[in-house]
Amino acid sequence: MLKASAQGTATRERILEAAFETVRREGYANTSARAIARRGSFNQALIFYHFGEVNQLLLAAVDRVGEARRKRYREVLGSPADPLEFAARARLLYDEDVDSGHSTVVAELCAASSGNPVLREHMLARMESWLGFTAELFKRFLGGSPLAALIEPKAAAGAVLALYLGMDLLIPLDGDPRRAPDLFHHAHPLAATLVTLVAARGPHSA
Amino acid sequence: MLKASAQGTATRERILEAAFETVRREGYANTSARAIARRGSFNQALIFYHFGEVNQLLLAAVDRVGEARRKRYREVLGSPADPLEFAARARLLYDEDVDSGHSTVVAELCAASSGNPVLREHMLARMESWLGFTAELFKRFLGGSPLAALIEPKAAAGAVLALYLGMDLLIPLDGDPRRAPDLFHHAHPLAATLVTLVAARGPHSA
DNA sequence: GTCTATACTTGGATAGAC
DNA sequence: GTCTATCCAAGTATAGAC
Numbered sequence: 001m002l003k004a005s006a007q008g009t010a011t012r013e014r015i016l017e018a019a020f021e022t023v024r025r026e027g028y029a030n031t032s033a034r035a036i037a038r039r040g041s042f043n044q045a046l047i048f049y050h051f052g053e054v055n056q057l058l059l060a061a062v063d064r065v066g067e068a069r070r071k072r073y074r075e076v077l078g079s080p081a082d083p084l085e086f087a088a089r090a091r092l093l094y095d096e097d098v099d100s101g102h103s104t105v106v107a108e109l110c111a112a113s114s115g116n117p118v119l120r121e122h123m124l125a126r127m128e129s130w131l132g133f134t135a136e137l138f139k140r141f142l143g144g145s146p147l148a149a150l151i152e153p154k155a156a157a158g159a160v161l162a163l164y165l166g167m168d169l170l171i172p173l174d175g176d177p178r179r180a181p182d183l184f185h186h187a188h189p190l191a192a193t194l195v196t197l198v199a200a201r202g203p204h205s206a
Numbered sequence: 207m208l209k210a211s212a213q214g215t216a217t218r219e220r221i222l223e224a225a226f227e228t229v230r231r232e233g234y235a236n237t238s239a240r241a242i243a244r245r246g247s248f249n250q251a252l253i254f255y256h257f258g259e260v261n262q263l264l265l266a267a268v269d270r271v272g273e274a275r276r277k278r279y280r281e282v283l284g285s286p287a288d289p290l291e292f293a294a295r296a297r298l299l300y301d302e303d304v305d306s307g308h309s310t311v312v313a314e315l316c317a318a319s320s321g322n323p324v325l326r327e328h329m330l331a332r333m334e335s336w337l338g339f340t341a342e343l344f345k346r347f348l349g350g351s352p353l354a355a356l357i358e359p360k361a362a363a364g365a366v367l368a369l370y371l372g373m374d375l376l377i378p379l380d381g382d383p384r385r386a387p388d389l390f391h392h393a394h395p396l397a398a399t400l401v402t403l404v405a406a407r408g409p410h411s412a
Numbered sequence: 413g414t415c416t417a418t419a420c421t422t423g424g425a426t427a428g429a430c
Numbered sequence: 431g432t433c434t435a436t437c438c439a440a441g442t443a444t445a446g447a448c
Contacts, residue, residue, distance in 0.1 A: 008432095027318060034423065043433055046432065111314055111375055113378070114235075114310070115236040116236075124380055152392040166370065169372070174330055190357060260441095420444100421441080422441080423441095427435090427436085429432105
């Protein structure tokens with residue numbers, strides 16, 4: 001039956017959505033099969049039928065959103081841009097990540113990975129994927145710039161990722177939505193000065 | 207009885223230590239009263255006698271280490287230092303935080319705060335304390351430098367804290383102890399160049 | 413202050429009816 | 431594919447003996 005299968009797919013989506021929202025709003029520690037089912041108004045047993053166990057569901061939920069985000073990143077950052085334009089786009093993407101809860105859920109699952117080998121393996125692979133992606137961005141962005149002599153793409157990508165995750169531990173903590181905008185705001189003149197100065201004098205002049 | 211009270215104090219210490227180590231090694235999600243008691247080889251009921259509930263114990267455990275770390279920070283960063291010396295000391299302190307597990311436990315509890323108002327309130331206060339401390343460091347460090355025009359202490363402190371927390375989500379993930387050293391290593395020439403260039407030309411020249 | 417025993421709750425997971 | 435019912439494991443917390 002095509003109809004039955006279509007309904008199964010729709011249910012899967014509902015479960016994935018509810019799982020994501022539960023982690024986002026209640027944290028990993030409070031994300032039980034029962035809590036997810038309550039939020040999505042469906043039967044708790046469906047989780048095990050469709051996903052086997054709760055952690056597998058959570059991984060599927062974060063992957064689902066993660067793939068959409070990855071696609072969006074490619075779209076927005078694919079075309080060439082000068083540094084200022086690039087920064088504006090990166091900020092847009094970051095805001096989307098915060099608003100959608102993606103970054104919160106990723107941070108929650110990273111923290112939970114600590115005590116769960118299966119989760120850890122999976123999240124490690126996901127984060128390494130983002131690390132490689134970000135490192136490529138740095139390479140492309142730094143290509144031909146004097147800054148290339150000063151910034152190692154992989155290390156810089158690691159720092160960006162860590163900053164990203166760390167912000168998303170702090171944001172739910174104080175509930176201050178201005179934290180991230182402020183950081184972008186204040187980082188801007190610093191970055192602009194660095195780019196200008198290095199371009200003018202080169203990284204090795206002293 | 208002084209002896210009985212002394213033993214009670216010793217037990218409290220054992221419980222605090224076991225609680226800290228359990229969060230560090232097994233993650234918040236696996237940190238139950240039973241798991242803590244198992245690790246410390248004492249009776250599970252003692253936790254409730256001494257601390258009332260598990261979360262209170264965890265907060266006491268992170269505070270105990272946090273206060274020691276704060277003291278250490280003051281000692282090491284109290285005396286004047288040029289930028290290079292300052293960076294070396296900051297790195298030493300950071301390595302200690304990672305080795306001791308302090309940063310991991312803080313990150314775990316921040317993540318867990320998401321779903322627990324009491325925990326959140328407490329961790330928020332602790333993090334704001336560190337935020338103020340770090341902002342003061344920036345103020346002192348930037349005083350009289352041309353960089354002061356480019357770096358807002360509070361925003362910079364927030365970024366450092368986020369970076370710190372984020373690193374401690376990533377480190378247990380891949381178990382790579384070279385992650386942090388590498389970051390310091392690669393950041394060094396960038397920082398050195400920035401300091402030199404800004405000192406030579408000032409932040410507003412273009 | 414510490415231990416044993418236990419009441420109670422929540423959650424993971426499955427069997428079997430529909 | 432979904433629902434009801436249920437079993438079992440693990441955890442919180444307390445009472446009461448020592």
